[in-house]
Amino acid sequence: MGLRLFNTFSAKVEDFKPIGDRVGIYTCGLTVQGPPHLGHIRAAVSRDILIRWLLHSGYKVIALENFTDIDDKIIEKQKELNTDWRIIAQENIDKYMKACDELNIIRANIYPKASQYIEEIIELVSKLIEKGFAYEKGGDVYFKVRQFPDYGKLSKKNIDDLVSGARCASTEHKEDPLDFALWKAAKSGEPYWDSLWGKGRPGWHIECSAMSMHHLGETFDIHTGGEDLIFPHHENEIAQSECATGKKFARYWLHNGWVTLGGEKMAKSTGHYFLIEDVLKDYRPNTIRLYLLKTQYRHQIEFSRERLNEAKAAYLRIQTYIHGFENLPETTEPLKLKEFTEAMDDDLNTPKALGIVFDLIKQGYEKPSLDIATSIKYYLKILGFVEEVPEQPFADVMEILHEVKAKIKDEKSGLLDNAAQELWNELENMKSSDEFFPNIVNVLLGIRNRLRKEKEYGLADFIRERLAQKGIQIFDKGDVSTFRVEAK
Numbered sequence: 233m234g235l236r237l238f239n240t241f242s243a244k245v246e247d248f249k250p251i252g253d254r255v256g257i258y259t260c261g262l263t264v265q266g267p268p269h270l271g272h273i274r275a276a277v278s279r280d281i282l283i284r285w286l287l288h289s290g291y292k293v294i295a296l297e298n299f300t301d302i303d304d305k306i307i308e309k310q311k312e313l314n315t316d317w318r319i320i321a322q323e324n325i326d327k328y329m330k331a332c333d334e335l336n337i338i339r340a341n342i343y344p345k346a347s348q349y350i351e352e353i354i355e356l357v358s359k360l361i362e363k364g365f366a367y368e369k370g371g372d373v374y375f376k377v378r379q380f381p382d383y384g385k386l387s388k389k390n391i392d393d394l395v396s397g398a399r400c401a402s403t404e405h406k407e408d409p410l411d412f413a414l415w416k417a418a419k420s421g422e423p424y425w426d427s428l429w430g431k432g433r434p435g436w437h438i439e440c441s442a443m444s445m446h447h448l449g450e451t452f453d454i455h456t457g458g459e460d461l462i463f464p465h466h467e468n469e470i471a472q473s474e475c476a477t478g479k480k481f482a483r484y485w486l487h488n489g490w491v492t493l494g495g496e497k498m499a500k501s502t503g504h505y506f507l508i509e510d511v512l513k514d515y516r517p518n519t520i521r522l523y524l525l526k527t528q529y530r531h532q533i534e535f536s537r538e539r540l541n542e543a544k545a546a547y548l549r550i551q552t553y554i555h556g557f558e559n560l561p562e563t564t565e566p567l568k569l570k571e572f573t574e575a576m577d578d579d580l581n582t583p584k585a586l587g588i589v590f591d592l593i594k595q596g597y598e599k600p601s602l603d604i605a606t607s608i609k610y611y612l613k614i615l616g617f618v619e620e621v622p623e624q625p626f627a628d629v630m631e632i633l634h635e636v637k638a639k640i641k642d643e644k645s646g647l648l649d650n651a652a653q654e655l656w657n658e659l660e661n662m663k664s665s666d667e668f669f670p671n672i673v674n675v676l677l678g679i680r681n682r683l684r685k686e687k688e689y690g691l692a693d694f695i696r697e698r699l700a701q702k703g704i705q706i707f708d709k710g711d712v713s714t715f716r717v718e719a720k
């Protein structure tokens with residue numbers, strides 16, 4: 233069936249058909265006046281999953297993610313810290329890249345900075361003036377929103393409704409309150425570049441049009457960003473780009489949901505956020521990735537330590553299973569591939585795809601299987617999880633098994649010893665590929681059940697307690713015992 237993506241522009245899930253043999257993707261990245269918070273990382277993980285799935289599906293990709301390094305907020309920060317804006321921008325870019333690398337976020341091919349594309353921006357603004365879509369006034373240049381009949385199509389806003397909300401700041405020279413700035417005249421003490429309209433700097437929206445079209449062409453495949461950028465940023469990008477070229481700008485618009493805190497958007501401007509560097513102090517990258525991917529990218533996620541802790545336990549359960557096998561081979565034919573592919577092709581439905589992984593894990597713990605372990609390893613790689621050393625070492629349960637065996641020999645009757653010996657032999661006869669953590673725990677549970685039947689509760693409880701110390705909880709239902717690995 234192939235990949236289908238929800239396009240904000242049509243408000244429908246559409247079949248994905250790229251223009252050429254390389255999928256061009258542009259992502260609106262950070263305005264780097266401060267370090268990245270979890271909301272920024274969610275946008276990055278959403279882009280990462282899109283690219284990973286495109287690559288896995290056989291597409292070639294060229295991806296750009298910009299940094300807005302010159303903007304009102306950075307100029308304010310410059311005044312506040314009495315530091316050069318370039319230093320502030322670079323420090324925050326470095327922090328973002330470090331966090332992205334820790335989280336195994338696939339790198340874009342190019343990370344353009346607005347300040348590096350002033351020439352392209354000036355050229356685009358000039359073109360808009362020439363074509364009658366923009367005008368200069370007092371050193372500022374504004375875009376005439378009413379000249380673009382399709383304005384509001386992406387955000388589904390009606391121009392008449394926008395009029396009542398539009399205001400002009402006293403410092404602006406707009407002819408119409410709806411118009412937006414393409415170029416801003418420099419105020420004293422602000423960074424500036426020379427232009428045909430005097431000293432100034434670009435407005436925010438124009439940089440993304442200039443940088444995306446410079447690298448990807450006038451029409452390109454996918455534009456992504458947070459849902460808060462739909463209006464006005466992306467609406468303005470469409471207006472100015474399509475007026476300049478007379479062509480369709482981006483073909484698919486993908487927007488990720490916010491991370492919320494108490495129902496409100498996590499944002500630097502409101503001081504309402506968790507910095508990613510702080511979240512990374514408490515949680516491993518795989519836990520954060522699992523927590524984010526448990527929600528489909530378009531929906532909002534409420535920040536919750538409880539949900540993060542659940543993700544931690546869930547990842548530990550997966551990791552413990554697959555690391556129970558030594559030298560786990562690679563597979564090219566994983567179990568449930570059709571279901572997994574359908575889930576990912578359905579607008580990158582990661583919660584559904586993860587559900588398939590969790591179903592496999594459940595089966596694997598009930599009936600250990602090498603095929604399940606190799607399949608899970610295959611899917612974890614597609615979803616961008618990093619291979620890591622498990623927190624629950626195989627050695628822990630082997631140690632308990634030896635202790636139990638010694639205790640039975642020392643303390644108990646021949647009958648118990650024989651019963652235990654049978655299970656012990658079973659374990660020793662296992663092929664090396666089957667010798668993994670759940671099998672050993674199951675042997676321990678078998679010994680424990682035998683002990684309970686013989687009313688040797690002291691020894692049975694010893695097994696339960698020792699496993700609990702290693703984070704393994706036992707659940708009894710009649711004669712059947714199961715176990716679950718808990719996060720420590």
Ligand SMILES: [Zn+2]
Nearest residue numbers: 260261440465
């Ligand atoms: Zn942008």
